[in-house]
Amino acid sequence: MKIKVGVVGGTGYTGVELLRLLAMHENVEVVAVTSRGESGNLVSSLFPSLRGFLDIAFCDPESVDLSICDVVFYATPNGIAMQQVPELLAKGVRVIDLAADFRIKDIPTWEKWYGMTHACPDAVAKAVYGLCEINRDEIKDAQLIANPGCYPTSVQLPLIPLLEKGLVSKDNIIADCKSGVSGAGRGAAVSSLMSEVNESFKAYGVSGHRHLPEIEQGLSFAAKQEVQMTFTPHLVPMNRGILSTIYVDLIDTDVNAVQAYLEEFYKDDAFVDVLPIGSLPETRSVKGANICRFSLHQPQGRNKLVIVSVIDNLVKGAAGQAVQNMNIMFGFKETAYINFVPLLP
Ligand SMILES: NC(=O)C1=CN([C@@H]2O[C@H](COP(=O)(O)OP(=O)(O)OC[C@H]3O[C@@H](n4cnc5c(N)ncnc54)[C@H](OP(=O)(O)O)[C@@H]3O)[C@@H](O)[C@H]2O)C=CC1
Numbered sequence: 001m002k003i004k005v006g007v008v009g010g011t012g013y014t015g016v017e018l019l020r021l022l023a024m025h026e027n028v029e030v031v032a033v034t035s036r037g038e039s040g041n042l043v044s045s046l047f048p049s050l051r052g053f054l055d056i057a058f059c060d061p062e063s064v065d066l067s068i069c070d071v072v073f074y075a076t077p078n079g080i081a082m083q084q085v086p087e088l089l090a091k092g093v094r095v096i097d098l099a100a101d102f103r104i105k106d107i108p109t110w111e112k113w114y115g116m117t118h119a120c121p122d123a124v125a126k127a128v129y130g131l132c133e134i135n136r137d138e139i140k141d142a143q144l145i146a147n148p149g150c151y152p153t154s155v156q157l158p159l160i161p162l163l164e165k166g167l168v169s170k171d172n173i174i175a176d177c178k179s180g181v182s183g184a185g186r187g188a189a190v191s192s193l194m195s196e197v198n199e200s201f202k203a204y205g206v207s208g209h210r211h212l213p214e215i216e217q218g219l220s221f222a223a224k225q226e227v228q229m230t231f232t233p234h235l236v237p238m239n240r241g242i243l244s245t246i247y248v249d250l251i252d253t254d255v256n257a258v259q260a261y262l263e264e265f266y267k268d269d270a271f272v273d274v275l276p277i278g279s280l281p282e283t284r285s286v287k288g289a290n291i292c293r294f295s296l297h298q299p300q301g302r303n304k305l306v307i308v309s310v311i312d313n314l315v316k317g318a319a320g321q322a323v324q325n326m327n328i329m330f331g332f333k334e335t336a337y338i339n340f341v342p343l344l345p
């Protein structure tokens with residue numbers, strides 16, 4: 001069985017990553033890839049890596065009829081999908097939004113952090129947050145998926161089971177996260193120039209980043225009470241990858257029990273790798289792959305648990321998780337065509 005797939009925003013970094021994964025997927029026919037500026041040009045003329053794998057041309061998002069698709073991915077800036085999705089939903093099309101339009105249930109909170117009025121709060125209420133390992137059952141029947149943010153994926157996968165089970169405190173959580181430059185998208189920006197980024201390392205969004213309410217929403221749901229935490233993103237001079245160092249207070253000092261619980265929780269999940277205690281995951285151990293690897297540390301045997309979590313921001317943090325959602329929604333094997341060995345170096 002092949003489903004018809006559309007991609008809105010095929011010229012960006014998450015868009016081209018989606019195309020790479022979808023082009024290899026035997027249950028998928030990519031029927032539309034949009035670009036406002038490249039409409040009419042072959043996708044493979046902009047991205048030669050796709051030559052021979054995806055031989056269609058970009059189309060104009062204004063004139064394309066996406067209602068012929070079984071599923072449409074939005075790989076667009078925040079605020080675009082919410083304007084178009086209600087019409088597609090009404091026609092029975094399923095949608096996976098890689099942006100943040102449907103991630104935050106509380107509309108005033110979303111409007112505060114994203115600085116715009118939400119166009120379709122009703123759709124937000126229906127959307128399922130596509131953190132696959134946690135919400136698999138709801139994803140199966142969802143018509144609209146809010147694909148999680150990159151930093152939130154790396155932080156929530158290790159923390160949600162621990163908060164649900166009461167193994168760590170909901171207070172004093174700190175996530176110190178570092179991302180490669182592709183996290184900022186493919187659009188031209190001075191702040192992404194090589195001479196601005198290379199040989200340098202900086203924090204940003206320290207007083208507030210829009211992924212904070214997304215992470216707090218997920219952690220609060222898991223803890224069944226409000227969680228407030230500290231989240232600080234940093235930019236590192238590499239193309240892909242996120243490494244999050246997470247600090248939490250243990251309820252009981254037995255880190256081995258926490259490890260055993262996480263190993264059991266994720267034992268059937270191909271895309272979450274609970275490493276042995278004390279391991280030091282690197283971003284290159286997940287590059288190009290749909291995997292979150294993390295490890296637990298208990299420095300000096302004290303009450304503080306340190307978790308080091310790595311993902312590829314474009315794969316498990318975006319396009320890979322989006323295809324994993326599609327696999328679950330359409331009843332394909334969850335790992336189908338996204339179960340790759342990471343790239344080295
Ligand atoms: N980069 C990352 O690591 C991650 C990104 N995300 C989110 O995914 C989304 C896409 O990110 P990314 O690929 O990095 O962004 P890019 O800036 O690289 O690409 C944006 C894409 O959106 C298209 N686009 C822009 N405006 C419109 C519009 N008005 N109508 C239709 N298409 C439009 C552009 O195509 P064109 O101009 O050719 O029409 C382009 O293909 C964002 O919301 C981002 O926050 C989520 C997780 C991780």
Ligand SMILES: CC(=O)N[C@@H](CCC(=O)OP(=O)(O)O)C(=O)O
Nearest residue numbers: 098099100149150179180183184
């Ligand atoms: C390095 C870098 O700039 N990263 C981006 C990641 C955000 C992102 O991907 O946005 P959504 O997941 O919310 O759509 C940022 O901090 O804005």
